Amino acid sequence: MDLVKLTFATAALVYAVPAAAQAPDQTAAFATSYAAEAKADYADAIAPIKSIYTGTYEQNLRLGWLYFLAKNYPAAAAHYQKAVEQRPYAIEPKFGLIKPLNALGQIEKMLSTYETILKVDPQNTQANYWTGVIYLNRKAYSQAARYFEHVVNLYPFDYDSNISLAWAYLNLGKKAEARALYTKALLIRPGDAAATAGLRRL
Numbered sequence: 001m002d003l004v005k006l007t008f009a010t011a012a013l014v015y016a017v018p019a020a021a022q023a024p025d026q027t028a029a030f031a032t033s034y035a036a037e038a039k040a041d042y043a044d045a046i047a048p049i050k051s052i053y054t055g056t057y058e059q060n061l062r063l064g065w066l067y068f069l070a071k072n073y074p075a076a077a078a079h080y081q082k083a084v085e086q087r088p089y090a091i092e093p094k095f096g097l098i099k100p101l102n103a104l105g106q107i108e109k110m111l112s113t114y115e116t117i118l119k120v121d122p123q124n125t126q127a128n129y130w131t132g133v134i135y136l137n138r139k140a141y142s143q144a145a146r147y148f149e150h151v152v153n154l155y156p157f158d159y160d161s162n163i164s165l166a167w168a169y170l171n172l173g174k175k176a177e178a179r180a181l182y183t184k185a186l187l188i189r190p191g192d193a194a195a196t197a198g199l200r201r202l
Contacts, residue, residue: 057093
């Protein structure tokens with residue numbers, strides 16, 4: 001019986017060694033990558049991650065960021081997308097994906113990504129705000145207002161969300177609500193040109 005236990009223990013040790021040996025390699029690769037990134041040497045930051053690349057979530061997230069910094073937006077989007085698929089409920093790879101999509105002008109994909117974030121975290125202020133901005137740019141004022149209202153309810157003294165919601169309300173004919181928000185924007189930023197111009201239109 002003791003011999004059997006020893007055999008299993010030895011086998012476990014043999015199988016454990018390769019896994020343990022891999023960890024320092026990845027840690028060293030990431031450390032080298034961070035050092036190169038700090039010097040803005042993005043090719044040198046990418047190289048050590050690619051040399052140990054096995055397609056893990058962490059590697060894809062890191063490469064997505066580095067390719068974005070290197071302005072290789074299609075590669076950045078591809079790696080972030082892999083990370084999104086690997087961790088469907090994670091928010092960080094989705095926000096990462098937004099960056100290259102924005103650089104590529106893929107607004108529709110950005111919108112669907114923000115909406116996916118909001119399914120996981122409905123109160124996420126960043127996703128609500130930028131979804132509102134996309135709809136505002138499309139002059140879909142009713143939809144824009146709905147997202148800005150979420151942010152204003154959470155951050156009542158935030159300039160950007162107040163001024164954006166005021167503009168949406170102005171275009172929806174909600175003059176009293178718009179006036180209150182423009183007035184608040186002036187309290188946050190006295191003399192603000194956008195808020196002053198908005199009040200003149202009422």
